[in-house]
Amino acid sequence: MTVKTQDRKMRKLLGKLLLRDRPLMTKLMVFSAFLVAIPMLCAGLITYRHSSETLEREARQYSWQIIEQVKHYVEDYFRDFEINALRIVNHPDTAAFIRSEAREAEPDDELAHRVRNVLKNSAYTRSDVANMTLLVDNGLNAIDSNDQPGISSVRELRSEYWFGNVSPAGKPKVYSRLVKWKGRVEPVISVVKGIANPQDLSPFGMLVIDLNYKRLQDVARKVRLGQSGSGYLFILDERDHYIYHPNYARIGTKAEQAILQAAGRQLSGSALTAADPAGTARQFLTFSTSEALGWRMFTSIPYTDLMASRSYIGRTIVITSAAFIMLAYVLSFGFAASLVRPVRRLYQFMKRVEIGDLKGSVEVESKDEIGKLSAGFNKMVARLHELLEEVYFSKLRETEMSLRQKDAELKMLQAQINPHFLYNALETIRGMALEHDRDDIASMSASLSRLLRYNVKDDSPVVTLRQELEVAEVYLKIQSFRFEDRLSYCLNIPQWALDFPVPKFTLQPLIENSIVHGLEPEIGGIEISITARLLKEDAYLLTVSDTGAGMEPGQITQLMKTEEQPKGHIGIRNVRLRIGHLFGEPYGMSVESERGIGTEIKLVLPCIRDRRRDST
Structure with missing residues (x-):
């Protein structure tokens, strides 16, 4: 690419940026508005970005403080039940019952009754305990603290995903599940302590303490997140199943993919869920992991609530900028009108001249550059009108001469020989040649007649190769008479x-x-x-x-x-x-x-x- 070509392209690009081909009124108004709008927009964008970062940082810190408080409370809460589970398992009556079952002795109803009393006494002291269940012999024998009708059977525990993973070694585990309670389904949190066979220490049973959500609900109600208060707290276990969620239908189910992708496998931090094609609102998540329970506790705030203040700041900036731009337009319009009005009058008169109206002139109101331009254009139009009249009369004379010439040509064409006369003449020559035994002249005359008829009669632009060969052979015969x-x-x-x-x-x-x-x-x-x-x-x-x-x-x-x-x-x-x-x-x-x-x-x-x- 040559330097000249590059220079031409740069000038063309610069002309577009400077609105070189736009009306003068548009240029003046746009440039005046830009002088106000660009500084305003730059300041607004900087302020908007800074405020957004500050709002997000404050929301993250506030959510983090809430999670830490809830985490410490929940850890202490379940630590008490872990200790209570150890007391029940190590109680003399419970230990005796476990040994009896391990020896596969005859069922001792008195001993089972005492174990039920142990469970009832432990459950009676806590209003948040829904039921306590002791399962031995891998769930074949069970004792409930609550034997009222309408209460869920412990046999449903076998369908839980964690039932086969409970180990007698280590501390108790905590899971969430749904149980049938007096004709309705209620969510519970189960503290599960594995029990070993006293003889060979193999898994033999478990103690399940079912807790209602009363305490967690009390804590969750005190958590208010987001400007509208629509934020909430939820808890996931180590397998990413819901331990707690305000929507009880989700308890025990696996967390949504959007939440798991945003949080990843991080133990703590904050993240923003991705946009969901289904239309689910984006959520700002803050989370932390409890080392004692292995749970991750989340706070979820709708991103729209989090950014409500930012939107307010953005609207304020937009409205202020728009107001100043409108003011700049009003001021620039009045200033530009005085410059553009005479130019527009001159332009309208030029449009009349373009279509051939050379009568009249544009009004000259000032003696500045625009006034001088208008006066000069009036003189040019007057002179052009004079020249066009001269050209008009000259064209009339030329047209008259042209008509006379065409008339002469027409008469010439009418005087031309009719092709049928040529056909007849050639046939006459052929007949005379045959009469005097001049076969060569007769053949040439017939060939010329055939060639003339092919040229005149058939007006098709395309023929077959057969026809074209016939004419070519006729032509070659004519030439053969000449060159022999x-x-x-x-x-x-x-x-x-x-x-x-x-x-x-x-x-x-x-x-x-x-x-x-x-x-x-x-x-x-x-x-x-x-x-x-x-x-x-x-x-x-x-x-x-x-x-x-x-x-x-x-x-x-x-x-x-x-x-x-x-x-x-x-x-x-x-x-x-x-x-x-x-x-x-x-x-x-x-x-x-x-x-x-x-x-x-x-x-x-x-x-x-x-x-x-x-x-x-």
């Missing part, structure tokens, strides 16, 4: 090609070119050959070759140029142009020639038998 033995020809056309299309008068100009440029300059003879062969399914090659004088490479190059008309080869150029016009790409003509050897002209034509009717 110096001219010989060979027509080698297969039968399948005779009905293929070819532009009318294609072969005759090419044969004439071979005779004029290949035979007339030479003393010797010439042989003209016309052949055809199939190129592919939809195209065939028609070749006209001669053994004449040939052409120079420069002549061939000049011949193939479409913008210039080569002298002496008008027929070849005419054929090439007509092929391109009638058939288009990829059909056409090529010329190969060597000085002293001859010329070969190749025509690539379509193999469509009904092409002539379509073209017609």
Whole structure:
């Protein structure tokens, strides 16, 4: 790319940025508004971004403090039940019952009754305990602290995902689940302590303490997050199942994928959930992991609530900027009107001049540059009006002369010989020749008549190769009378090609070119050959070759140029142009020639038998 081209592109780009092609009023108003709007917008964007970061940081800190408080409370709360579970398992009556079951002794109803009392006494002291269940012999034998009707059976524990993973080693585990309670489904938190077989220490049973959500609900109600208070607290276990959620239907189910993707496997931090195609609102999450329980505690705040203050600041900036821009527009409009009004009047008068209204003038109100421009334009229009009147009368005279010339040409055409008179004259000559036994003159007269009829009567631009060969042979016969033995020809056309299309008068100009440029300059003879062969399914090659004088490479190059008309080869150029016009790409003509050897002209034509009717 040249330096000049780059400079031109830069000027074009600069013209677009500076509104070079826009109305003057638009330029003045836009530039005036930009002088106010750009500083305002820059300051507003900086303030908006800073306030957003501050709001997000404060929301994160506040949520973190709440999570830490809730985490310590929940850890202490469940630590008490872990200790209580150990007391129950190690109680003498419970230990005796476990040993009895491990020995597979006969059931001791008295001992089972005492164990139930132990469970009842432990549950009685806590209002948040829904039920206590001791399962031994891998759940085949169970004792409930609450044996009222309508209470969920402990046999449903077998369907929980964690039932087979409870180990007697280690501290108790905590899980969430749903139980049937007096005809309704209630969520509970189960503190599960595994029990080992006293004989071989293998898993033998478990103690399950079911807690209601009363304490967690009390804590969750005190947590108010977000400007509208729609934020909430939820807890996930180590397998990402809900331990607690305000919507009880989600307890025990796996957390949503959007939450897990946002939090990842981090132990603590904050994250923003991704946009959900289903239309779920984005949530700002803050979370921390309890090392004691293995749970992750989350606070979730709707992102719209979190950014409500930021939106207010953004609206304030937009409204203020819009107000100042409108004020700039009003002031710039009044200033620009005084400059643009005379220019607009001049422009409107110019539009009248463009459509030919040269009468009148534009009013000149001032003597400044615009006034001088208007006065100068008035003088120019007056002078133009005078010149146009002179040109008008000159055109009238030229038109009159042109009409006279066309009238003379028409009379010339009317005086031309009628083609039918030529046909009759040729037939008369032929008859007289036959009467005097001049067969050669009769044959030539018949050939000329056939050639003339083909040229005049058939107005179709495309004919069959059969028709074109007949005319070519007639023309060759006429030329044979002139050149006698110096001219010989060979027509080698297969039968399948005779009905293929070819532009009318294609072969005759090419044969004439071979005779004029290949035979007339030479003393010797010439042989003209016309052949055809199939190129592919939809195209065939028609070749006209001669053994004449040939052409120079420069002549061939000049011949193939479409913008210039080569002298002496008008027929070849005419054929090439007509092929391109009638058939288009990829059909056409090529010329190969060597000085002293001859010329070969190749025509690539379509193999469509009904092409002539379509073209017609």
